[in-house]
Amino acid sequence: MFHAQILTLFPEFFDSPLSCSIPKRAIQSGIVTVDTIQIRDFATDKHHKVDDSPYGGGPGMLMKPEPVVASIRAARDKHPDTHVVMLTPSGARFTQAKALEFTEKSGITLLCGRYEGFDERICDYVDEELSLGDYVLSGGEPAALCVLDAVIRLLPEVLGSPESAVLDSFTEEGILDWPHYTRPELFEGKAVPEVLLSGNHAEIEKWRRAQAIKRSKKRA
16 A cells, blocks of 8 residues: 655645545555645644744745654654655656656655745755746645646556556656547548558557657657
């Protein structure tokens, strides 16, 4: 079983996405467990304060180290082998290869930031820092959900067809998937490429490979 934990100020953010489609099936089948941990529960003052103004001045607030580090320790206490990942714009780019790497672990803990980010000292308590890309979200929760979804679908027995994950975009040599077509054969004057109707599997595979490379180069 794969154990996922999410450290967040908004556990309710994950209720709906995890209650439908592939994540729901994976959880109900016992392939994966997903637990949310409320960071605010580890605040030490009477107001449960988790943020404070930055030293040196500047806009916004930063997440304080005490409650965040305490929540990380609680996650490690529950699953000692968990791999703790901080979601932050300054992290390394999350990739399909990284998602596959995570499936080889017993579980991951995803740390979601808010406000202007984390006190830098928190970085010493995580195993890895990841980013979805060069843009800023309102918090780490959407990023955590993307990472979790990408990992869950790669776990054994989650997808109906194992080939679905193997043939995904980026899985082979980092290239995009080829174009796909289904019925009807003709839609508003746009026809399905003849090669896909030929029944010649060697030619079909050749066409798909060429189209995948072409698409990858165009969108690079």
